[in-house]
Amino acid sequence: MSEITPSQTVGPFFAYGLTPKGRCQWDPNGSYSWKETVGSDLVTPDATGQKIRIEGQIFDGDGKAINDAMIEIWQADAQGRYAHPRDNRALPNTQFKGFGRSATDKAGVFAFDTVKPGPVPGPDGKTQAPHIVVCIFSRGMLRQVYTRLYFGDDPANAADPILALVPADRRGTLMAHRVAGEGVPLYRFDVRVQGDNETVFFDI
Amino acid sequence: MSLIYPKDSLSVYPAHLSPGYKSTVKRSPSKPLIVVPHTLSELTGPVYGHDAIQDGDNDLTRQHQGEPLGERIIVHGKVLDEDKRPVPNALVELWQANACGRYVHNVDQHPAPLDPNFTGAGRTVTDSAGHYKFVTVKPGAYPWGNHHNAWRPNHIHFSVFGHSFLTRLVTQMYFPGDPLFPFDPIFNSVTDEKARLRMVSSFDLENTVPDWALCFRFDIVLRGREQTPLDNDEH
Numbered sequence: 364m365s366e367i368t369p370s371q372t373v374g375p376f377f378a379y380g381l382t383p384k385g386r387c388q389w390d391p392n393g394s395y396s397w398k399e400t401v402g403s404d405l406v407t408p409d410a411t412g413q414k415i416r417i418e419g420q421i422f423d424g425d426g427k428a429i430n431d432a433m434i435e436i437w438q439a440d441a442q443g444r445y446a447h448p449r450d451n452r453a454l455p456n457t458q459f460k461g462f463g464r465s466a467t468d469k470a471g472v473f474a475f476d477t478v479k480p481g482p483v484p485g486p487d488g489k490t491q492a493p494h495i496v497v498c499i500f501s502r503g504m505l506r507q508v509y510t511r512l513y514f515g516d517d518p519a520n521a522a523d524p525i526l527a528l529v530p531a532d533r534r535g536t537l538m539a540h541r542v543a544g545e546g547v548p549l550y551r552f553d554v555r556v557q558g559d560n561e562t563v564f565f566d567i
Numbered sequence: 568m569s570l571i572y573p574k575d576s577l578s579v580y581p582a583h584l585s586p587g588y589k590s591t592v593k594r595s596p597s598k599p600l601i602v603v604p605h606t607l608s609e610l611t612g613p614v615y616g617h618d619a620i621q622d623g624d625n626d627l628t629r630q631h632q633g634e635p636l637g638e639r640i641i642v643h644g645k646v647l648d649e650d651k652r653p654v655p656n657a658l659v660e661l662w663q664a665n666a667c668g669r670y671v672h673n674v675d676q677h678p679a680p681l682d683p684n685f686t687g688a689g690r691t692v693t694d695s696a697g698h699y700k701f702v703t704v705k706p707g708a709y710p711w712g713n714h715h716n717a718w719r720p721n722h723i724h725f726s727v728f729g730h731s732f733l734t735r736l737v738t739q740m741y742f743p744g745d746p747l748f749p750f751d752p753i754f755n756s757v758t759d760e761k762a763r764l765r766m767v768s769s770f771d772l773e774n775t776v777p778d779w780a781l782c783f784r785f786d787i788v789l790r791g792r793e794q795t796p797l798d799n800d801e802h
Contacts, residue, residue, distance in 0.1 A: 364578070364579065364759065364761070364762075365575065365576035365577070365578060365579050365649070365762075366649065366765070366788055367576050367577075367579060367649060367788045367789060367790055368736065368738055368765050368766065368786075368787045368788045368789070369579050369580050369581065369738065369757040369762050369763070369765065369766060370580050370581065370736060370737060370738055371581070371724075371737065371738045371739040371753060371754075371756075371757075371766065372588075372590075372737075372739075372753060373724070373726075373737045374724060374739075375672070375674060376662070376664075376670040376672035376674070376675055377662060377724065377726075378672060379662065379670070379671045379672050379686065379687070379688055380660060380661070380662030380687070380688035380689075380724070380726075381660060381662065381726060383688070395671065395686070395688075396686060397686055397688040398621075398624075400619055400620075400658070400660065400690060401613075423593040423594050424592070424593035424594070424597070425593055427593075429594070431674075435735070437608070437611075437612060437613065437732045439608075445607060445608070445611040446611075446613075446614065447611035447612060447613075447614055447731075448614070449569070449607070449610055449611050449731070450607060450611055460613060461613070462612075462613035483606075483607055483608060484606070484607050485606050485607075486604050486606060491606060491608065494608065496608050496609065496732055498732065498735060500737055501594060502590050502594075503588070503589075503590030503591050503592075503593070503594030503595075504583070504591070504594055504595070505580075505581035505582070505583065505585055505588065505591060505753070505756050506580050506581060506583065507735065507737065508583070508596060511608075525603050525606065528601060528602075528603050529601055533598075556593075556594055556595070556596060557593060557594070557595060557596060557597045558597065561596060561597060561598050563598075563601055564596050564600050564601070565600060565601050565602075565603050566574065566600035566601060566602045566603070567572075567574070567603060567605060567609050567733060
């Protein structure tokens, strides 16, 4: 039997500790006094590539937006390099860290400012389409759920080895869709935790 | 060192759906999770160093003008992998209710006093031996709406990063001998008794500081172990 420490829910009151600034609009003053460790703006001054914004909501089994969730994202930079020692490919590095965290606000909306990741190595020498690993915590979740965000307008999705493992009729739940407009491209990514059109979650 | 993350290590985790904890009913996936291999995307994760924290971030009793009310305690331990090797440079964040069982969060409606000298949030990074330490006050028990006369056992929320995004852990640390254990569906969502007890800190007399503070020890074991020749390479 495994000896790891079990997971427990993040509960409803994490915001003043984990997401004290930014989208956490629960506090009447807009933020708590505690300093932020991880924010929702991943863009460093030296980050190259296409800046993008991601917005979405997380819905429960009744289709109600979850307004006390925390969503974390992990991604490569625009060149497809992860800021981690296990990614030891000789690619030029930047200060881009690739990790972000957003609470959902009263309307259940989360948002990130980041850059579109590049393609990254996959299993068996294949290449994975640009994607972001997504991890969601909330009250009522005793353990986090993992999903992925892909870019609905990227032709590389057709050859992605992970998407190929997902039943074709459910792949759409992993797609962020470009919202028409000027300026920094906005992608919409909604997560449905349960029920019709339930988002694909991964057993990893 | 290249760790592997066997999925069966997660067998001690609570089920996504644990109906005794009512909020799980509408917030748990109903379709089977899709099994995928661990790629570079999962095997990497955010890396933190001591630049992520500032002096005093791990002392919750010194964030305001005065000292908080309540029982001052030291909470410390090690972050380890499944081979019991220390995990250095792991970011550890915690948050908790004050001594009266009230959270600073403005949605918390429990009619117990807020303490102007206590926020209840802290963070630190493990040292080269995987060790972390906090100074805080013992959080109070508090009621919640899950069922009639429901009370949460005293607990401190922990958020921990490790060697990869697969080791990401959010958990709760409990205190030894809490009479509320048998009645708490969150604690009991972990059905294996040994695993459940790994969430309970132990009283640490050796590191209790005379005339100052009791000490509790809480080691945290994350996923990840060295590959052995018996393992196939499918993970």
